[in-house]
Amino acid sequence: MFPVNELKRSLLVSIWFAFLTFPIMVIKVDPIERIVTWRWDNMFFVAIGSFVLSILVKVYFVRKERRAGSKKAQTALTEPFVHRILREPRFLYPLCLACLAFAILFPHLFSAYQTNIMTTALMYVVLGLGLNIVVGVAGLLDLGYVAFYAVGAYSYALLNMHFGLGFWIVLPIGGLLAAFVGVLLGFPVLRLRGDYLAIVTLGFGEIIRLILENWNDFSQGPSGIANISRPGLFGIDLSFSASINYIYYLVVGLVIFTIFVVNRLQSSRLGRAWLALREDEIACQAMGIDKTRTKLIAFSLGAFWAGLVGVIFAAKTTFVNPASFTFLESAIILSIVVLGGMGSIVGVILGALTLILLPEYLRALAEYRMLAFGGILVVMMIFKPEGLISNVRRSYQFKKLPSSESE
Amino acid sequence: MSEAILNVTNLTMNFGGIRALDSVNIDIYPGEIVALIGPNGAGKTTFFNCLTGIYTPSSGEIRLRNPETGKETRLNGMKPNRITEKGMARTFQNIRLFANMSVLENVMIGRHCRTHSLIFGAIFRNPATRKEEREIIDTSYKILKKVKLHKQVNEQAKNLSYGAQRRLEIARALATEPFLLLLDEPAAGMNPKETEALVSLIRLICSEGHSILLIEHDMKLVMSLSDRIFVMDYGKKIAQGTPEEVRSNPAVIKAYLGEDVDA
Numbered sequence: 246m247f248p249v250n251e252l253k254r255s256l257l258v259s260i261w262f263a264f265l266t267f268p269i270m271v272i273k274v275d276p277i278e279r280i281v282t283w284r285w286d287n288m289f290f291v292a293i294g295s296f297v298l299s300i301l302v303k304v305y306f307v308r309k310e311r312r313a314g315s316k317k318a319q320t321a322l323t324e325p326f327v328h329r330i331l332r333e334p335r336f337l338y339p340l341c342l343a344c345l346a347f348a349i350l351f352p353h354l355f356s357a358y359q360t361n362i363m364t365t366a367l368m369y370v371v372l373g374l375g376l377n378i379v380v381g382v383a384g385l386l387d388l389g390y391v392a393f394y395a396v397g398a399y400s401y402a403l404l405n406m407h408f409g410l411g412f413w414i415v416l417p418i419g420g421l422l423a424a425f426v427g428v429l430l431g432f433p434v435l436r437l438r439g440d441y442l443a444i445v446t447l448g449f450g451e452i453i454r455l456i457l458e459n460w461n462d463f464s465q466g467p468s469g470i471a472n473i474s475r476p477g478l479f480g481i482d483l484s485f486s487a488s489i490n491y492i493y494y495l496v497v498g499l500v501i502f503t504i505f506v507v508n509r510l511q512s513s514r515l516g517r518a519w520l521a522l523r524e525d526e527i528a529c530q531a532m533g534i535d536k537t538r539t540k541l542i543a544f545s546l547g548a549f550w551a552g553l554v555g556v557i558f559a560a561k562t563t564f565v566n567p568a569s570f571t572f573l574e575s576a577i578i579l580s581i582v583v584l585g586g587m588g589s590i591v592g593v594i595l596g597a598l599t600l601i602l603l604p605e606y607l608r609a610l611a612e613y614r615m616l617a618f619g620g621i622l623v624v625m626m627i628f629k630p631e632g633l634i635s636n637v638r639r640s641y642q643f644k645k646l647p648s649s650e651s652e
Numbered sequence: 653m654s655e656a657i658l659n660v661t662n663l664t665m666n667f668g669g670i671r672a673l674d675s676v677n678i679d680i681y682p683g684e685i686v687a688l689i690g691p692n693g694a695g696k697t698t699f700f701n702c703l704t705g706i707y708t709p710s711s712g713e714i715r716l717r718n719p720e721t722g723k724e725t726r727l728n729g730m731k732p733n734r735i736t737e738k739g740m741a742r743t744f745q746n747i748r749l750f751a752n753m754s755v756l757e758n759v760m761i762g763r764h765c766r767t768h769s770l771i772f773g774a775i776f777r778n779p780a781t782r783k784e785e786r787e788i789i790d791t792s793y794k795i796l797k798k799v800k801l802h803k804q805v806n807e808q809a810k811n812l813s814y815g816a817q818r819r820l821e822i823a824r825a826l827a828t829e830p831f832l833l834l835l836d837e838p839a840a841g842m843n844p845k846e847t848e849a850l851v852s853l854i855r856l857i858c859s860e861g862h863s864i865l866l867i868e869h870d871m872k873l874v875m876s877l878s879d880r881i882f883v884m885d886y887g888k889k890i891a892q893g894t895p896e897e898v899r900s901n902p903a904v905i906k907a908y909l910g911e912d913v914d915a
Contacts, residue, residue: 506775513774513781514767514788517753521761524750531704531744533736533765533828542771640806641756641789 251303259296266291305628328637331591348497352490360493364561366601367496368554373581373593374503375550380579381588381636382511383543384523386443388575389430389450393423393548395457395570397555402470402565403463412476416556423552424545431544435537438526450575457567469566476560492561499557503550504590510546511588519543520588577601580618584625586632595633656681657719657832657863658703658740663712665695665702665887672698674887675712680832682719685854685864687874689898690884691907696867697745699884700836704742705732716740719831737765741830743821745837745867751810755801758809758820759792762827792827799823799853815846819853826857833857835866839873851877875899883907 273282330336352360379387397419404410434445457464518539521529559565585596658680665673672695702709714727773781796802799819839847868874881898883891885907
């Protein structure tokens with residue numbers, strides 16, 4: 246079943262890897278003792294390991310091709326298990342209820358530390374869903390998303406410091422300010438697509454961070470702003486642990502609100518226009534879609550969510566400084582969207598939980614976090630380029646229509 | 653004869669030093685099927701792109717007149733989406749469908765410029781939005797039925813056969829409610845049976861009150877379908893008239909078959 250040719254190629258791969266890793270894995274120089282240790286057994290392990298891996302990859306693709314060849318007629322059956330659950334309301338609703346119950350009970354079942362981590366993860370869920378509008382649905386690759394997050398966080402920090410404004414007043418203001426900045430960024434980059442857009446947005450994200458870092462009179466520079474008030478609850482003074490739970494529930498509420506809104510947006514006239522814009526801009530315009538307006542709405546709506554989460558972030562940590570808004574944050578949020586599945590709400594939620602919770606619970610691997618991150622993304626791109634859970638397009642039934650009854 | 657719905661005067665388009673269109677004059681009247689023919693590279697598609705706002709013409713006038721309201725608009729420099737709103741829609745020579753969207757959604761996109769709901773409506777789904785959405789789906793379905801694609805509404809556009817994709821492009825353009833429809837080589841790559849179905853579809857669309865301007869290389873189709881024909885070569889209009897007049901025009905024969913060396 247397996248051609249000799251492929252075996253040969255795998256052998257070549259393993260030799261190549263052994264050669265590549267030779268300097269790191271085999272030679273070990275001890276500068277104090279002035280000894281060079283030759284660890285030939287490591288080379289052997291690398292060779293075996295890469296040989297097995299490359300064979301596994303090949304087998305996977307061979308089987309995948311065979312499946313695609315033989316089962317073309319049975320597309321309904323090969324439809325992913327998750328999609329079938331998502332399509333059936335009788336599975337979907339109990340599942341949602343179970344998730345909701347778990348979310349509500351979470352702080353009572355686990356420690357304050359766990360609750361805190363969960364809050365962070367849920368904040369990333371909202372960030373991911375927000376970026377999903379821009380990248381996943383409208384297809385505009387935005388690498389500077391963290392800038393809007395920073396705008397939200399700093400608008401609460403500054404308004405709180407200078408004017409003593411409370412959390413609930415600033416929450417919408419922060420969102421709207423971020424949306425406004427989104428429009429500001431949107432205007433100059435409207436004619437750009439793909440890589441060019443990515444570069445400009447990347448630059449934009451850095452500009453915002455550098456402004457915050459260097460404009461001392463405005464943002465207190467790298468030392469940041471401390472003592473930001475926590476969100477109030479009708480003037481009741483909350484204890485430390487109660488306030489952790491309070492923020493947790495607040496974020497849960499925000500997640501539910503975001504899912505609701507994003508879901509409705511996606512299946513609306515506007516959502517369709519975004520999808521079409523991702524597919525073909527010229528055809529879109531020829532069909533009467535205002536490219537400028539549709540793109541700007543996508544940008545500002547995506548930024549709006551980042552602004553909201555930014556305000557909550559500032560309120561949660563009670564301290565903001567520019568170091569929280571580096572490019573790495575943008576990269577993580579983008580990875581959430583890509584890993585989860587572009588345009589898919591469930592996928593993004595799953596992606597956020599995976600990417601934020603896994604590193605927390607795998608502290609032992611902390612040193613290799615970035616390596617694992619890159620590795621996971623590469624593996625995903627090879628085996629499942631559409632993400633963990635790809636988007637399900639809505640299908641329409643026409644049994645009830647009077648016009649189709651004559652058929 | 654009633655007034656022209658499309659009036660193009662002295663349309664010129666330069667790309668650097670190359671003159672792709674040279675003072676082209678064309679009129680189209682309500683209810684007509686007009687064909688634009690010419691050898692490859694004659695500037696036909698450039699002409700379409702100028703009309704629909706993808707290019708801004710270097711000089712000349714394009715005027716569109718709505719036959720119902722009688723309102724006249726100058727199209728030079730207008731954005732493509734505004735031109736579509738004014739009532740002129742097009743299809744593309746190289747098919748430009750939204751490949752990963754369903755057949756129905758493709759047509760629903762065409763309804764975009766005739767509907768209005770935005771963020772507010774999307775989030776709150778108020779009765780007006782729901783009604784509009786219903787209207788979009790119903791109209792789109794009716795149009796799909798007209799082009800005989802109503803059995804494949806949930807199919808992805810990229811999975812359709814070539815001829816079906818061409819018909820879907822026409823359906824999508826029709827969804828914008830144009831009074832003038834521009835078809836860029838609608839029969840390219842179709843087999844004779846599909847072409848036949850296309851001819852009757854174009855006749856049907858015309859009989860429903862849409863005027864049609866089409867670019868086509870299939871001479872049988874052009875001669876049997878069009879009321880009038882314009883012939884272009886090297887960016888210039890070299891002939892116009894009924895199919896019979898054009899067929900016997902020496903300039904046209906020269907453009908297509910080359911000059912007789914002995915003459």
